[in-house]
Amino acid sequence: MRYRSRGYTVFTFSNTIFLSLLSLVCVLPLLHVLALSFSSRAAATANIVNFWPIGFTTDAYVKTLGNEMFLRSLWIGLERTALGTAISMAVVTMAAYSLSKTAHRFPGRQIYIWVFVFTMLFSGGLIPSYVLISKLHLIDQIWALVLPSAVSVWNMILMLNFFRTIPQDLEEAAYIDGAGHLRVLWSVYLPVSMPSIATLSLFTMVFHWNSWFDGMIYMTKPEGYPLATYLHSMIVSDNLSRVGVTLESIENFSNRTVKSAQIFIGALPILLVYPFLQKYFVKGIVLGSVKS
Amino acid sequence: MAAYWRKTWPFHVLLLPALALVVLFQYVPLFGAVIAFQDYEPWLGIQNSPWVGLAHFRYLFTYPDGKQIIWNTLIISAFKLTVNLGIPIVFALLLNEVRKTAFKRIVQTLVYLPHFLSWVILGGILIDILSTEGGIVNRLLNSFGLPSVFFLGDGQWFRFTVVVSDVWKEFGFSAIVFLATLVGINPALYEAAEIDGASRWQQVLSISVPLMMPIVIVVATLSLGRILDAGFDQILNLYNPLVYSHGDIIDTFVYREGLNNGQFSFGTAVGLFKSAIGFVLIVISYRMAYKLANYRIF
Numbered sequence A: 001m002r003y004r005s006r007g008y009t010v011f012t013f014s015n016t017i018f019l020s021l022l023s024l025v026c027v028l029p030l031l032h033v034l035a036l037s038f039s040s041r042a043a044a045t046a047n048i049v050n051f052w053p054i055g056f057t058t059d060a061y062v063k064t065l066g067n068e069m070f071l072r073s074l075w076i077g078l079e080r081t082a083l084g085t086a087i088s089m090a091v092v093t094m095a096a097y098s099l100s101k102t103a104h105r106f107p108g109r110q111i112y113i114w115v116f117v118f119t120m121l122f123s124g125g126l127i128p129s130y131v132l133i134s135k136l137h138l139i140d141q142i143w144a145l146v147l148p149s150a151v152s153v154w155n156m157i158l159m160l161n162f163f164r165t166i167p168q169d170l171e172e173a174a175y176i177d178g179a180g181h182l183r184v185l186w187s188v189y190l191p192v193s194m195p196s197i198a199t200l201s202l203f204t205m206v207f208h209w210n211s212w213f214d215g216m217i218y219m220t221k222p223e224g225y226p227l228a229t230y231l232h233s234m235i236v237s238d239n240l241s242r243v244g245v246t247l248e249s250i251e252n253f254s255n256r257t258v259k260s261a262q263i264f265i266g267a268l269p270i271l272l273v274y275p276f277l278q279k280y281f282v283k284g285i286v287l288g289s290v291k292s
Numbered sequence B: 001m002a003a004y005w006r007k008t009w010p011f012h013v014l015l016l017p018a019l020a021l022v023v024l025f026q027y028v029p030l031f032g033a034v035i036a037f038q039d040y041e042p043w044l045g046i047q048n049s050p051w052v053g054l055a056h057f058r059y060l061f062t063y064p065d066g067k068q069i070i071w072n073t074l075i076i077s078a079f080k081l082t083v084n085l086g087i088p089i090v091f092a093l094l095l096n097e098v099r100k101t102a103f104k105r106i107v108q109t110l111v112y113l114p115h116f117l118s119w120v121i122l123g124g125i126l127i128d129i130l131s132t133e134g135g136i137v138n139r140l141l142n143s144f145g146l147p148s149v150f151f152l153g154d155g156q157w158f159r160f161t162v163v164v165s166d167v168w169k170e171f172g173f174s175a176i177v178f179l180a181t182l183v184g185i186n187p188a189l190y191e192a193a194e195i196d197g198a199s200r201w202q203q204v205l206s207i208s209v210p211l212m213m214p215i216v217i218v219v220a221t222l223s224l225g226r227i228l229d230a231g232f233d234q235i236l237n238l239y240n241p242l243v244y245s246h247g248d249i250i251d252t253f254v255y256r257e258g259l260n261n262g263q264f265s266f267g268t269a270v271g272l273f274k275s276a277i278g279f280v281l282i283v284i285s286y287r288m289a290y291k292l293a294n295y296r297i298f
Helices: A006-037 A041-045 A059-065 A068-099 A109-121 A126-135 A153-163 A168-176 A181-192 A194-210 A213-218 A227-236 A247-254 A256-288 B002-037 B055-062 B066-096 B101-116 B119-129 B136-143 B155-183 B187-195 B200-224 B232-238 B241-247 B250-260 B264-293
Strands: none
Touching: A006 A256, A006 B066, A006 B101, A006 B119, A006 B155, A006 B200, A041 A256, A059 A068, A059 A256, A068 A109, A068 A153, A068 A181, A068 A194, A068 A227, A068 B002, A109 A153, A109 B002, A109 B264, A126 A213, A126 B002, A126 B250, A126 B264, A153 A194, A168 A181, A181 A194, A181 B002, A194 A227, A194 A256, A213 A227, A213 B232, A227 A256, A227 B119, A227 B232, A256 B101, A256 B119, B002 B055, B002 B264, B055 B066, B055 B264, B066 B101, B066 B155, B066 B200, B066 B241, B066 B250, B101 B155, B119 B155, B119 B232, B155 B200, B155 B232, B155 B241, B187 B200, B200 B264, B232 B250, B250 B264
16 A cells, blocks of 8 residues: 555654654653652752653662562562462363353353353442451451452453364364363363463463552551552552551651652563563453454 | 263362352352441341341432532543543554554553553552652643642542543553454455545545444443443542542442441442442443444353
């Protein structure tokens, strides 16, 4: 296709400028915070930092990484992400295998589907869930952060749609060799679905890393906060007493450069997995829209 | 029956963990929601707490802030819905005109990024850059001779900030489905139009836009079904008592009144009210999406 009209050239030019600006707007706030985190306190207080550090120093990072509360939350954040993703993927994969069978081979499939899908449409709400978690004595336990969200129905649907694209012959051959369903799931389905499983795992990891609200309501002590919850109470609600900060240490926590460093460290894992995410998510969404 | 189990037991076994988790963490709270019809006290439990019928639901509507909260939810949601539909469509159309693949890639990489960052991170960033005490946005406004804006402290501006920051976070990611549709359009259609002498603008208007309509309808109806979700995560990370009057939505209200102030029953009632209406809306929206555009999720 060739577009040679003068009008189209003008359009292409302004379109390129506009899209470039739009893209910049999406990352400049993050760059600003990064620049702040590497700037001297004096420069930050004087409001002269834009997108490049002024008075370069790693002081804010040294302070942040020397902060025991921060490190503990970082660890809990990583722990819940690893544990939560492992449990969720295991449960979802097993369920998706069964549900990927046709109603002919697995009568009763439809009932399960509705049991799961209904939870996407209607929920008891925040307070009954909270009451349940406290009745189960899961308050202050990491299980409260990983179990309630383990069954992601959306991931289950994506996964079962993918399982359905696996050629039947592969499976039949395994059955003829005398393999059971567990064996087929493990040795036939899993190896060929590694890309999908990797994608969904990444999404689940991002979900867990970003989750902060459950940490705030289910952890009564700041010692149990995952990083996202810690950051919320630190940066957003500025509720310093809640995270057990004493007066003499307050300036180490509350100044702008340290806050910026904490925000950036909180965003870092996402930035690290982002290239992998991006490679897959377009596929993932297309996969999800496959209708059957 | 025995034959049925002999044939299908492995399927049930594999489903068991998921089923158990869903029953425990989704269905049990569903029944737990009966406390909306009680004056629930934790030490009495569900069995012994007194029943009060619909008192809490009635209270919501006589409550001075009740109507305001529902209104806030609807207005914030309605604005988000419209802008979150319009901007991604225009963006997808513009990006689709870019011929240089490398540039397209870079733009996509940058605009999808905010979607993956949590509202905690973005809230922290926004509070800093929108601050009236030297935040970079107000510094920019001042350099143009404009007065500082109290983005997060003034009710009207707060709503504006909530809508704009939500669009900023999501427009790139929301555009993916539209882009996928545009990329999937058969090039022969454009070639034929070209031969007939249609300008690029005419091609967009009479080929791209009509072919995008079904997916636009699907996205629009599905988001209508979630109109009562005005952005709990986002607002909880951005608001403060100064803007409760304009920024408090149903979900944040349930959290504050129900959980923080310990009004378990009232909070549950408000949540249940929202859930019930939301359920009807979602079912209607899926039906509509199916009727209008033949869309099904599974």
